[in-house]
Amino acid sequence: MLARTDLDHAMHPLPGSPPVRWRISDHLVPYEEAVAMMEREVAAIADGKADELVWLLEHPPLYTAGTSADAADLIQPDRFPVYSTGRGGEYTYHGPGQRVAYMMLDLKRRRQDVRTYVAALEELVIRTLESMNVKGERREDRVGVWVRRPEKPPLPDGGMAEDKIAALGIRLRRWVSFHGLSINVDPDLTHFSGIVPCGISAYGVTSLIDLGLPVMMTDVDTRLRQAFEEVFGSTITETGRG
Secondary structure (H helix, E strand, C coil): CCCHHHCCCCCCCCCCCCCEEEEEEEEECCHHHHHHHHHHHHHHHHCCCCCCEEEEEECCCEEEECCCCCHHHECCCCCCCEEECCCCCCEEEECCCEEEEEEECEHHHCCCCHHHHHHHHHHHHHHHHHCCCCCCEEECCEEEEEEECCCCCCCCCCCCCEEEEEEEEEEEECCEEEEEEEEECCCCHHHHHHECHHHCCCCEECCCCCCCCCCCHHHHHHHHHHHHHHHCCCEEECCCCC
């Protein structure tokens, strides 16, 4: 089996497909509201009544539990609201300063291959970071995007320290994707201490600001859209929403 690094990461739609709607919310969106919206949009996309959608937003501070979450990894259950979710993965933190990108894409128009889709999402993040001179890397034994931290003490096994800068969690219904990814731009990194992020305790968590990049969320959004169009195809700004 090919490593995710060696897969063809391009997931452009069939010729003649409409561009993906690109939506940005400029306020904190409650998690329940976002999930309800995703449910409606995914149903419409699967029924052929709506075009694909990428929705960029921020959430108030909260923890989500994926289908593989271990209760022991919720260290501080009373710190923030905790939501069970149908996406894959374990515990994840969302909060202000983190760019969440919900991907509602019809893989029937692209490739009906979950592993390739995960690799394409990782590629999207890696290209976005690369445009800001940050080297993000995938790891075959753990999903997400990681950065090496040579200035930190080495790991117990002598390996170089690594921090996670982006998390992924997906779900499919009728081959239309839910959920997506989150990139740490400038969240409060102490908020991650209430969980074992994604069930991995050996590594830390970082952000673009933590790495010394004075970037704004709008800068990240622009670069994310450029990378998305390289990997997934054309987009169109959705108007009349905020």
